[in-house]
Amino acid sequence: MRRPMVAGNWKMYGTRTSVAELIGGLNQQALPAGVDVAVFPVSVHLQQVLDGLAENNIAVGSQNCAFQSEQGALTGEVSPVQLADLGCQFVLVGHSERRSVFGESDRDVCNKFAAVQASGLIPVLCVGETLEQRNAGETLSVVSAQLDAVVGELGVGVFAKAVIAYEPVWAIGTGLTATPQQAQEVHAEIRAQIASKDSVLAESVRILYGGSVKAANAADLFGMPDIDGGLVGGASLNADEFGAICRAAGS
Numbered sequence: 123m124r125r126p127m128v129a130g131n132w133k134m135y136g137t138r139t140s141v142a143e144l145i146g147g148l149n150q151q152a153l154p155a156g157v158d159v160a161v162f163p164v165s166v167h168l169q170q171v172l173d174g175l176a177e178n179n180i181a182v183g184s185q186n187c188a189f190q191s192e193q194g195a196l197t198g199e200v201s202p203v204q205l206a207d208l209g210c211q212f213v214l215v216g217h218s219e220r221r222s223v224f225g226e227s228d229r230d231v232c233n234k235f236a237a238v239q240a241s242g243l244i245p246v247l248c249v250g251e252t253l254e255q256r257n258a259g260e261t262l263s264v265v266s267a268q269l270d271a272v273v274g275e276l277g278v279g280v281f282a283k284a285v286i287a288y289e290p291v292w293a294i295g296t297g298l299t300a301t302p303q304q305a306q307e308v309h310a311e312i313r314a315q316i317a318s319k320d321s322v323l324a325e326s327v328r329i330l331y332g333g334s335v336k337a338a339n340a341a342d343l344f345g346m347p348d349i350d351g352g353l354v355g356g357a358s359l360n361a362d363e364f365g366a367i368c369r370a371a372g373s
């Protein structure tokens with residue numbers, strides 16, 4: 123059985139004051155014991171969040187990192203080794219906003235994925251198609267190519283210590299959620315792609331759905347056989363809403 127996971131991507135939101143309130147709200151949530159919960163604050167808030175959630179069972183991750191694990195002369199970057207030193211456990215790689223706004227290529231994503239693992243952290247690899255690609259019938263080929271950029275370079279075995287998040291770009295921050303059936307179709311295909319190389323690994327790898335997940339739609343999405351939890355953006359900035367999503371993953 124795969125252990126469900128719910129991750130909150132806080133994106134570039136929050137001040138120390140609002141983050142303190144969010145931490146307070148999260149510490150009051152009754153979180154299900156059978157679900158891994160993680161939050162991904164802005165990097166300048168990582169220490170505050172690590173300290174604030176230290177008594178809680180919520181892991182902390184970074185939204186981004188440098189493409190190399192070692193420290194170095196890379197002004198403005200944060201190495202995954204430094205994130206590990208801080209106490210982070212996860213790093214998002216290949217989020218659609220990194221791909222589209224910052225021009226990260228499949229190769230960049232693959233390099234970051236490898237750097238994250240080399241530092242002992244767990245990458246959460248984000249994949250997903252745009253609306254144009256979906257309308258052109260290219261969803262499965264686009265997602266498959268994004269996954270293959272990592273599998274082809276690093277081998278399928280790297281997914282023993284990684285999480286995959288399917289986030290259709292058209293569903294991110296739009297209020298449009300993929301239907302459970304639409305999401306399940308892609309999740310099943312991702313799992314099949316991994317199974318074609320390693321069927322045992324395919325059964326254990328967690329595939330999260332992201333894109334306008336809310337408390338109101340979480341249970342239906344998480345009820346699908348290949349959806350192992352969620353990567354939540356906007357709704358993760360509200361502790362009660364996020365707590366409810368976590369409980370939906372545990373039921």
Ligand code: 13P
Nearest residue numbers: 131294295333334355356
């Ligand atoms: P929303 O939940 O706000 O649509 O964002 C999803 C996302 O991008 C999480 O990484």
